[in-house]
Amino acid sequence: MQPLVNIQNLNLKYQQKQVLVDLNWTIQHGENWQLGGVSGSGKTSLAKIIARKQTAIGDVKINFNTASELPAEVLFVESWYQFKNVEGVANFYYQQRYTSQQAKNSLTVHAELVSYGKENNLHLDQVEPILEALNFSTFASSQLIELSSGEHKKLQLVKALWLKPQLLIIDQPYTGLDVASRKSLNILLDKAAAAGVQLILICNDTALPTSINRFAEIKDGKLVAVDSFERSSHTENRLKEIPDFLKQSPLYSSQNIVKMVDVNISYGEKQVLKNINWEVKAGEKWLLQGHNGSGKSTLLSLINGDHPQSYANELYLFGNKRGSGESIWDIKKRIGLISPEFHWYFDASATVWQSIASGFYDSVGLFQQLPYSKAAQVDELIEYFALTESKNELLNHLPLGKQRMVLLARTIIKNPELLILDEPCQGLDQQQTQHFNQLVDALCANGMTVIYVGHFESQLPKSLTHKLVLSQGEAIENTKAYTIQKELA
Amino acid sequence: MANYFNTLPLREKLNQLGVCDFMDSSEFLDGVNALKGKKLVIVGCGAQGLNQGLNLRDSGLDVSYTLRAEAIEGKRDSWKNATENNFKVGTYEELIPTADVVINLTPDKQHTAVVSAIMPLMKEGATLSYSHGFNIVEEGTQIRKDLTVIMVAPKCPGSEVRAEYVRGFGVPTLIAVHPENDPQGKGLAQAKAYAVGTGGHKAGVLKSSFVAEVKSDLMGEQTILCGLLQTGSILSFDKMVEKGIDAGYASKLVQYGVEVITEALKQGGITAMMDRLSNVAKIKAFEISEELKDIMRPLFQKHQDDIMSGEFSRIMMEDWANGDKNLLAWRAETGETAFEKTPAGDVKIGEQEYFDNYTLMVAFVRAGVELAFETMVQAGIKPESAYYESLHETPLIANTIARKKLFEMNRVISDTAEYGCYLFDQACKPLLADFMKKVDTDLVGKNFNEGKDGGVDNRTLIAVNEAIRTHQVEQIGATLRKAMTAMKAIKTA
Numbered sequence: 001m002q003p004l005v006n007i008q009n010l011n012l013k014y015q016q017k018q019v020l021v022d023l024n025w026t027i028q029h030g031e032n033w034q035l036g037g038v039s040g041s042g043k044t045s046l047a048k049i050i051a052r053k054q055t056a057i058g059d060v061k062i063n064f065n066t067a068s069e070l071p072a073e074v075l076f077v078e079s080w081y082q083f084k085n086v087e088g089v090a091n092f093y094y095q096q097r098y099t100s101q102q103a104k105n106s107l108t109v110h111a112e113l114v115s116y117g118k119e120n121n122l123h124l125d126q127v128e129p130i131l132e133a134l135n136f137s138t139f140a141s142s143q144l145i146e147l148s149s150g151e152h153k154k155l156q157l158v159k160a161l162w163l164k165p166q167l168l169i170i171d172q173p174y175t176g177l178d179v180a181s182r183k184s185l186n187i188l189l190d191k192a193a194a195a196g197v198q199l200i201l202i203c204n205d206t207a208l209p210t211s212i213n214r215f216a217e218i219k220d221g222k223l224v225a226v227d228s229f230e231r232s233s234h235t236e237n238r239l240k241e242i243p244d245f246l247k248q249s250p251l252y253s254s255q256n257i258v259k260m261v262d263v264n265i266s267y268g269e270k271q272v273l274k275n276i277n278w279e280v281k282a283g284e285k286w287l288l289q290g291h292n293g294s295g296k297s298t299l300l301s302l303i304n305g306d307h308p309q310s311y312a313n314e315l316y317l318f319g320n321k322r323g324s325g326e327s328i329w330d331i332k333k334r335i336g337l338i339s340p341e342f343h344w345y346f347d348a349s350a351t352v353w354q355s356i357a358s359g360f361y362d363s364v365g366l367f368q369q370l371p372y373s374k375a376a377q378v379d380e381l382i383e384y385f386a387l388t389e390s391k392n393e394l395l396n397h398l399p400l401g402k403q404r405m406v407l408l409a410r411t412i413i414k415n416p417e418l419l420i421l422d423e424p425c426q427g428l429d430q431q432q433t434q435h436f437n438q439l440v441d442a443l444c445a446n447g448m449t450v451i452y453v454g455h456f457e458s459q460l461p462k463s464l465t466h467k468l469v470l471s472q473g474e475a476i477e478n479t480k481a482y483t484i485q486k487e488l489a
Numbered sequence: 490m491a492n493y494f495n496t497l498p499l500r501e502k503l504n505q506l507g508v509c510d511f512m513d514s515s516e517f518l519d520g521v522n523a524l525k526g527k528k529l530v531i532v533g534c535g536a537q538g539l540n541q542g543l544n545l546r547d548s549g550l551d552v553s554y555t556l557r558a559e560a561i562e563g564k565r566d567s568w569k570n571a572t573e574n575n576f577k578v579g580t581y582e583e584l585i586p587t588a589d590v591v592i593n594l595t596p597d598k599q600h601t602a603v604v605s606a607i608m609p610l611m612k613e614g615a616t617l618s619y620s621h622g623f624n625i626v627e628e629g630t631q632i633r634k635d636l637t638v639i640m641v642a643p644k645c646p647g648s649e650v651r652a653e654y655v656r657g658f659g660v661p662t663l664i665a666v667h668p669e670n671d672p673q674g675k676g677l678a679q680a681k682a683y684a685v686g687t688g689g690h691k692a693g694v695l696k697s698s699f700v701a702e703v704k705s706d707l708m709g710e711q712t713i714l715c716g717l718l719q720t721g722s723i724l725s726f727d728k729m730v731e732k733g734i735d736a737g738y739a740s741k742l743v744q745y746g747v748e749v750i751t752e753a754l755k756q757g758g759i760t761a762m763m764d765r766l767s768n769v770a771k772i773k774a775f776e777i778s779e780e781l782k783d784i785m786r787p788l789f790q791k792h793q794d795d796i797m798s799g800e801f802s803r804i805m806m807e808d809w810a811n812g813d814k815n816l817l818a819w820r821a822e823t824g825e826t827a828f829e830k831t832p833a834g835d836v837k838i839g840e841q842e843y844f845d846n847y848t849l850m851v852a853f854v855r856a857g858v859e860l861a862f863e864t865m866v867q868a869g870i871k872p873e874s875a876y877y878e879s880l881h882e883t884p885l886i887a888n889t890i891a892r893k894k895l896f897e898m899n900r901v902i903s904d905t906a907e908y909g910c911y912l913f914d915q916a917c918k919p920l921l922a923d924f925m926k927k928v929d930t931d932l933v934g935k936n937f938n939e940g941k942d943g944g945v946d947n948r949t950l951i952a953v954n955e956a957i958r959t960h961q962v963e964q965i966g967a968t969l970r971k972a973m974t975a976m977k978a979i980k981t982a
Contacts, residue, residue: 093652267573325525328547365658
């Protein structure tokens with residue numbers, strides 16, 4: 001039998017850079033691959049070429065199994081979800097899902113699935129068990145705009161698992177998924193593999209479906225088979241000295257950064273946060289956890305001044321009662337924020353330099369001239385993050401991991417009182433993750449207040465001392481003196 | 490009530506028409522202070538009402554909504570919009586007497602009813618704000634002498650007003666104070682603070698007058714913005730189908746073409762739009778747009794004359810009184826056109842292809858923008874105003890056509906604009922009948938450059954470029970675009 005995929009002498013150039021160089025790859029029937037390695041090595045491009053979504057020079061042959069009942073198709077699930085409103089445009093903005101608008105803008109999950117099923121001749125009853133397994137059934141009537149990034153990821157996965165193409169390539173399958181969902185996903189992927197779907201998973205994770213039996217990475221433009229990614233490249237990198245302007249301790253106007261008293265948020269019948277009582281004092285480092293849909297993003301949107309319902313709750317930010325005459329810009333200027341959603345909605349037409357500089361003004365995109373001293377700090381931080389080469393490139397022309405690094409730099413540029421890091425390391429490789437968390441530790445040492453959302457204990461900074469866990473909108477754990485070391489031991 | 494403009498002596502007419510100053514950012518250093526601690530009560534909670542209110546509240550101001558009792562009792566959408574976002578909502582009787590500033594964001598047509606209901610309830614010395622001057626200027630509504638009357642008009646749909654604010658920017662905004670109602674001299678300070686509250690000061694604020702706003706706004710929307718885009722779209726589609734171009738392709742080209750073409754207009758004016766064409770195509774587009782200008786000039790002038798004399802608003806208000814008979818008939822007619830009923834085909838059209846295969850629309854846009862601008866300026870409207878009401882807004886309207894064709898455009902714009910658009914369209918189509926007979930598929934549907942060697946006469950090209958670049962709309966446009974530092978690129982299909 002011919003191999004499913006046979007790639008010979010594949011070459012790809014991006015601008016002046018040779019990304020893939022005479023790359024060869026053969027995928028035999030029955031093989032399921034993990035494709036890992038560093039960010040920017042060409043993994044996503046390679047996947048797109050196989051899925052015929054990008055062209056390159058060289059030979060890519062796909063030999064589908066004609067005897068199979070599965071669709072003779074390569075499905076590429078992008079790491080980035082897309083959705084459009086009912087009028088067919090994707091013109092949404094970051095805070096939109098928190099605002100209640102009667103003019104309905106986007107389709108519901110159910111309607112989206114019905115239309116996807118129709119397009120691909122799939123039966124709706126076959127999608128039910130997948131929805132169940134990923135704990136997604138309750139979202140049927142939610143509008144696409146209302147979903148969090150983890151929920152959008154689930155919707156992408158549901159569609160792929162429902163379609164069961166002969167070759168399924170998933171770029172970053174686990175980003176944004178909680179621990180339980182990752183386990184369920186692995187079971188579903190194993191089931192699909194057993195039914196004849198061949199998998200390529202692009203990621204650096206180690207908890208994989210058991211059906212993954214081949215491993216490779218791209219090095220110097222060529223495919224290199226490896227044994228596995230079990231802690232393979234565990235090199236302890238020393239953190240470079242952080243720029244001086246980030247060493248200054250924040251000047252706190254109040255010791256009370258956040259105070260919530262019986263905070264409740266609901267949309268119609270649906271209650272998203274229930275009686276939350278939470279205090280964050282200056283200099284505390286909090287870990288915030290909870291499964292997908294537990295209310296984490298909503299909680300953080302209250303702190304960042306993004307939620308209209310904050311005006312109806314007893315909420316104090318930086319010592320002031322919310323709704324006592326402050327503007328959202330007064331709040332945002334004290335906060336550095338990153339989240340997967342914020343990244344998704346970021347200005348596509350901004351360059352790397354502009355993106356980072358916009359952190360001084362809390363704007364999405366840069367609308368002002370920077371004074372010399374600030375411009376110098378942008379340059380210094382760009383150098384620190386090793387982004388100098390790309391500083392004039394458009395943000396969305398960079399690989400996802402690099403884009404994330406840029407937005408992380410944006411988050412800390414003004415050395416804010418409070419850092420809100422909502423899954424900051426999504427899409428980063430191991431080394432980048434480690435590097436960023438070390439940086440967070442260094443900033444923490446200077447007295448910065450941190451709220452950090454992360455699902456995996458092994459991928460957290462060491463300085464976290466407090467922990468809040470949400471489950472279905474309720475705080476089920478609110479611990480001071482939490483330490484990662486204790487948890488790991 | 491008498492048409493306000495017509496009661497003025499000529500000198501005062503010219504005085505009020507000729508106001509339009511681009512305000513320096515230093516004018517806004519006081520932020521929202523002039524409204525801080527004041528009670529702002531918004532009448533109506535549709536797209537503009539809700540989104541402006543969200544912005545004003547997020548700027549630290551005290552905002553609540555007042556709705557008609559029926560809307561509250563019936564829990565209508567406006568009531569849901571306001572309450573679900575945690576705004577205080579009350580009846581006119583409950584909230585208007587407490588208001589320092591009443592912001593009227595109801596549709597034009599309801600203004601007389603709304604204003605006559607709220608005015609007696611307003612407290613002594615309060616402020617009434619409009620986002621459009623029709624009620625004051627055309628209907629001639631007289632406002633109590635102790636009240637201050639201002640206008641703050643963001644030049645974008647409500648959803649954009651919000652989207653731009655939360656990303657840290659804003660939309661260009663026009664402000665004005667009604668000279669008959671500024672007893673305490675606080676109108677301008679409050680209008681500026683309001684513009685800061687919605688984020689408008691970051692994108693550029695024009696100081697205008699009620700009269701200048703109304704007369705230029707009506708002219709722009711009737712002619713280039715809605716009227717000509719509608720006429721041009723329908724004629725282009727029909728021509729392609731007549732000449733055997735695939736209807737799905739034609740539908741897609743027309744639906745999205747005008748958005749792609751006017752994106753260039755937005756970035757760099759008529760010059761940038763024309764420069765997207767090859768030299769041969771540019772010369773051709775120039776020639777036919779000159780011809781179009783000659784054909785349509787009398788129609789543009791008639792619209793401007795009727796707007797100035799009040800004739801337009803008189804016949805439109807007649808139609809209001811007649812249960813919108815004409816408006817509804819024309820709306821139905823537009824819904825039945827072949828373009829509207831043919832879905833966009835599943836074909837890929839490249840960005841450049843929209844220019845090369847739709848040269849006719851480039852010519853329509855140039856002719857329409859320049860004519861509208863020239864006609865307004867000749868009538869005494871300042872070039873800045875004329876620029877905003879012609880060139881600046883064209884891409885925004887084109888964007889609505891890309892969403893859902895003419896139906897969407899006419900749904901998004903005001904009833905006044907929609908009425909004027911149909912009025913223009915009805916007159917313009919027969920006017921262009923002879924012109925359209927000469928048009929072939931090289932101008933619409935196929936690549937204009939196909940089968941041509943691309944050579945042009947140097948002197949002709951230089952003369953054409955010169956004519957395009959030195960037009961007054963280009964000169965004022967370059968200055969104003971520079972002042973509005975950032976512009977968001979529209980995502981194309």
